[in-house]
Amino acid sequence: MPPVVLPAEVAVVNVGLPMFADAVREQGTPVEQVDWRIPAAGDPAAVRALTRLYAADGVDGANAEVVRRLDTGQPQLVGVATAEDVVPGFGGRALLHSGPSLPFGEHCDPLRRSMQAAVVAEGWAADVAQARELLERGAVALDAANHHDTVVPMATALGPSQPVLVVENRDGGTRAFSGINQGPGEVPWFGRDTDAAIARLRLLVDVVGPAVGAILEDTGPLDVLAVAAQGISMGDDLHMRTQAATNLLTRTWLPQIAALPDGRRRPFADYLAGNHLFFLNVAMAAAKSLQLWAEQVPGSSIVTTMSRNGTTFGIKLAGDPGWHLTEAPPVGEALYYSGYGPEDSARDIGDSAVLELTGMGGPAAGGSAAVAAFLGGTMADAARATEGFRAICAGTSSRFTLPAMEFAGTPLGVDVRRVVELGITPKVTTGILHAGAGTGQVGAGVAEAPLACFTEALLALADRVG
Incomplete structure (x- = not known):
């Protein structure tokens, strides 16, 4: 019998545990990992919906157009204005808040405190106790900022006299708004309603808003995402960490x-x-502003709104105005300030997950050493977070690149089909507020979006396509 001659080179296909593929790859040998998991964990309704949507005419084309709009629009910061003067449908005795809309009593403690601070700052109440009484009896209208082309971070409650940043996406003819960031410390967006927190809101009206407005009158519009792209190349994720972009803007x-x-x-x-x-x-x-342009595309499976208020977590798909809601998740993979822990933590909160839908935040984690500390401590851990987004996204950003990952573009356009099929949901880098003591921020971490609202959105889209 002739001797058996082993091949000098091999290529491996691994079906099963990924650790075997990792071991082969570490030895410099080509390996293809086969995903053996049952789609959508075998849920019959979800599998039927996936089958229909992957076969449907038009969905992939709509998704390509959504990704194109997200990737090529050029939002410009054009000015600062008083909220009631420019935000659509906003004015009178009303507040806009982060996340889906809820009555005052159903909001989490940090957001209720922020609302109370805003009511006092607006001059509608003499103190926090009187503000709470007005809010409890419905004398102040409440609505989601997202319903008014506006986004606000963490536990922000925006009053009509507050200054807002005005951003125009001229390619798409859309305009979006956000309040000016309140800064760290004793501030309402961290769930504080102290005298110092109320004074910070007045500082924004009296000093910060007019200053930024005067600067933009002199400089003209600011190409926001050009600065963001530089920040990401310098280690920002543009959600948990924005130091580089803030410093670049200050220098400018x-x-x-x-x-x-x-x-x-x-x-x-x-x-x-x-x-x-x-x-x-x-x-x-x-x-x-980019999401407002993208959501005009009908028949897409791309998520164009993802927001949370500390009580509920909601998403919307392009071309569909309806919310798909579930309970807000806790913030995991967290680092806490000394003396605090998970038992003190409020649930995930804020509109800032709009960043994860646009190639920033979690998709940019692989380039941020600061974010890596919350994801296991190594840049390899951060890279895995980015690759998790890549598995569920329909495209890649051409403007946000990650030097630590061979200048790969960040994942762009979360596809609800892939989320449900793989059971992988977006991970959102975020701060953590105290659940009930009104002490503000107590840490930071990563919140994993709940699967239920994505499944609901998938089923609804399959019905519409069908």
Whole structure:
């Protein structure tokens, strides 16, 4: 019998545990990992919906158009205005809040406190106790900011006298808004309703809004995502960490800051120097302007709204105005300030997940050492978070690239079909607020979006397509 001659080179197909494929890959050998899992965990209704949607005419074409709009639109920060003057359908004795809409009593404690601070700052109540009484009896109208082309982070409650950033996406003819970031510390968006928190809202009206408005009058429009792209290449994810983008913007505006009137220059400089998250709201408004353009495309399976209020978590698909809701998840993979832990944590909150739908936040985790600390501690852990998004996204960003991952573009356009088929939901990098003591931020971490609302959205889309 002739001797058996082993091949000099092999290529491997692995069916089963991924660790075997990882071991082969680490030895420099080509390997293809076969996903052996049953689609949608074998749920018959979801499998039928997936079969219909993958075979349906038009869905893939609609998705390609949504991704094109998300990738090519160029949002410009054009100015600052008083909210009631520019936000559609907003004014009078009303507040806009993060997440899907709810009555006051069903909101989480941090958001109720933020609303109370906003009511006092608006001059509708003399103190927090009187503000709570007005809110409890419905004397102040409440609505989701998303219903008014607006996005606000964490537990923000936006009053009509507050200044808002105005961002225009001229390619799509859309305009979106966000309040100006309140900064760290004793602030309402962290669930505080103290005198200092109310004073911060007044500072935005008296100093910060006018200062930013004057700067933009001198400089002209700002290409928001050009700054964001630089920030991501410097280690920002543009959600949990926006330090690089904020610093770039501060440098860009430095001559105009120096030229501000004496009464505003120092207070604005103090505010900006202590606020590494200033660019967060700018990026959110830019992302919302792109989502407003993308959601005009009918018949798409791409998620164009993803938002939470600390009580409920909701998504919308392009071309569909209806919410798909479930309970807001806890924030896991968390690091807490000393003396705090999971038992103190409020549930996931804020409109800032709009960033994850636009190639920022979680999709950019693979380039951020700061975010890696919350995902296991290594850049490989951060890269896996980005690849998790890649598995559920329909496209890739051409403007946001990750040097740590061979300059790969960030994943773009969360496809509800892939989410349900694979059982992989978006992971949102976020801060953590205290659940009930009104002490503000107690940590940061990663919230994993709940699957139920994606499944509901998938079934509804299959019915419409069918």
